[in-house]
Amino acid sequence: MSLRGLSQKSLSLFAAVGGWRTVAEGVASRVLFLIAYLVTGQVAASALVAVGGVVVFAVVRVFTDRKYWQPAVGLVIVGASALLAGSTGQAVDFYLPTVLWQAGGGAVFLASMLVRWPVIGFAVGAARGERFGWRRDPARRRRYQLCTAIFLAKYGIATMVLVPLYLTGQLIPLGIAATLLGGAPALGVCVYLCRRILHTRTDPNPGARRPRHRRHVDPSAIRHRPHQTVDGRRSWAANARK
Numbered sequence: 001m002s003l004r005g006l007s008q009k010s011l012s013l014f015a016a017v018g019g020w021r022t023v024a025e026g027v028a029s030r031v032l033f034l035i036a037y038l039v040t041g042q043v044a045a046s047a048l049v050a051v052g053g054v055v056v057f058a059v060v061r062v063f064t065d066r067k068y069w070q071p072a073v074g075l076v077i078v079g080a081s082a083l084l085a086g087s088t089g090q091a092v093d094f095y096l097p098t099v100l101w102q103a104g105g106g107a108v109f110l111a112s113m114l115v116r117w118p119v120i121g122f123a124v125g126a127a128r129g130e131r132f133g134w135r136r137d138p139a140r141r142r143r144y145q146l147c148t149a150i151f152l153a154k155y156g157i158a159t160m161v162l163v164p165l166y167l168t169g170q171l172i173p174l175g176i177a178a179t180l181l182g183g184a185p186a187l188g189v190c191v192y193l194c195r196r197i198l199h200t201r202t203d204p205n206p207g208a209r210r211p212r213h214r215r216h217v218d219p220s221a222i223r224h225r226p227h228q229t230v231d232g233r234r235s236w237a238a239n240a241r242k
Contacts, residue, residue, distance in 0.1 A: 047082035106155030
């Protein structure tokens with residue numbers, strides 16, 4: 001299978017678990033909650049606005065794509081955030097699931113790299129239906145490790161930014177950072193870089209030389225040339241004996 005088909009199947013796996021629409025729903029819910037809270041100052045009302053926006057997205061997806069469980073995943077995630085913020089009365093708690101997701105994702109990706117079982121390898125292997133066959137190819141393992149490192153950097157940066165903002169209760173910076181680092185913008189950069197890496201073709205045996213194709217020469221077209229002596233004069237002895 002070509003690397004182009006490999007990346008296409010990995011994207012199909014991403015689409016199967018929700019794809020960009022689920023990511024967009026998460027981004028929309030965070031933006032809606034932040035705007036509603038800045039306008040009303042009420043946590044419960046802002047949470048209802050965020051959930052209502054995701055419900056609209058889910059209904060549109062059900063009627064257009066005939067998909068049910070992907071919109072349900074988005075509703076569950078946003079519903080948990082709204083329930084948490086409504087129960088505590090703290091607006092910053094709406095973004096707590098995002099903070100925990102970034103920290104937990106970073107820990108999982110780091111552990112997978114340390115044991116040399118990169119998460120991206122599992123995802124692409126599942127998309128190709130080969131399970132663990134990729135581990136027998138050192139070049140592919142290196143590419144999957146690099147792709148996993150890209151996501152690890154994303155999770156690490158997001159965690160270092162989001163945790164202090166959450167602990168200090170800075171709602172507006174937290175909402176913006178959660179939207180950018182925990183949503184579609186950062187994820188899009190990671191997916192783009194991984195696609196570039198997976199499209200890179202590597203020579204399976206870089207030390208081996210490619211065989212040269214020799215040009216066929218007609219023996220009858222070869223002319224007998226006189227030998228060159230040491231002092232530079234031509235010796236006609238070979239032709240004289242013929």
